[in-house]
Amino acid sequence: MKATEVPEIAGAYLFEPTPYADERGFFSRTFDVDVVRSVGLDPYAFVQDSLSRSVRGVLRGLHLRSGEGEAKLVRCSYGRIFDVVVDLRPDSPTYRNVATFHLSDETQTTLYIPAGCAHGFQALTETADTSYRIDRPHDPTEDVTIVFDDPELAIPWPLPVTSMSQRDREAPSLAEVLKHQEK
Known part of the structure; x- marks a missing residue:
């Protein structure tokens, strides 16, 4: 397993x-304490594992947490997803940058998303x-949601959205979220 920095975030x-x-x-190691530690992350800091199943076109996000934020490791264990990270850490050199990824069961690549970044994805396969x-x-x-099609972010979602939660559908713009966080 190798770790590669994401230059945009x-x-x-x-x-x-x-x-x-x-x-x-195939057999694939999807988590390795030594590799995670080699990039300066605490592998024992992770306290919760979760799984979501989505059908083609479902969009989830853009989500982040207020307060201390939330760091996470994300992997598409079955199918394919279009994954998005937005850096919303005001002190970050990549503040407001957007990075996109294709994650799939073929590669089993895991993406580490630092606390303070918004995250979302769209399912590209019938099951993801x-x-x-x-x-x-x-x-x-502490849940915060930003509208997925905010023009300031201009995220190139690959498919028409077939379904999303009411919370995601009614989410505020990036400008509204940032204005609220400044208070």
């Missing part, structure tokens, strides 16, 4: 496994399972 990493494939299929490893227990009172 300071502190973000891609963890790319080296699967062993043969006639039975997305695994999350999060560094803080979820507190719904």
Whole structure:
């Protein structure tokens, strides 16, 4: 497994496994304490694992947490997703940068998203399972959502949206969220 910095988002990493494939299929290590530690992250900081299943065209996000934020490891364990990270850390050298990724079950690549970044994804296959490893227990009172089609972000979502939560559909703009956070 190797770790690669994401240049568009300071502190973000891609963890790319080296699967062993043969006639039975493949075996792949998807988390390695030593590799995570080698880039300065605490592998034992992650306290919650979650899984979402989406169908083609479903869009989830853009989500982040207020307060201390939430760092997470995200991997598409089945299918393919178009994944988006927006850096919303005012002190970051990559503040307001957007980075996009294609994550899939073929590569089993894991994306590390630092706390203070918004995250969302769209399912590209009929079924897409997305695994999350999060560094803080979820507190719904800290949930923040930004509208997925904010013109300031101009995210190039690859498919028409077939479904999303009411919370995501009614989300405020990036400007509104930032104005609220400054208070």
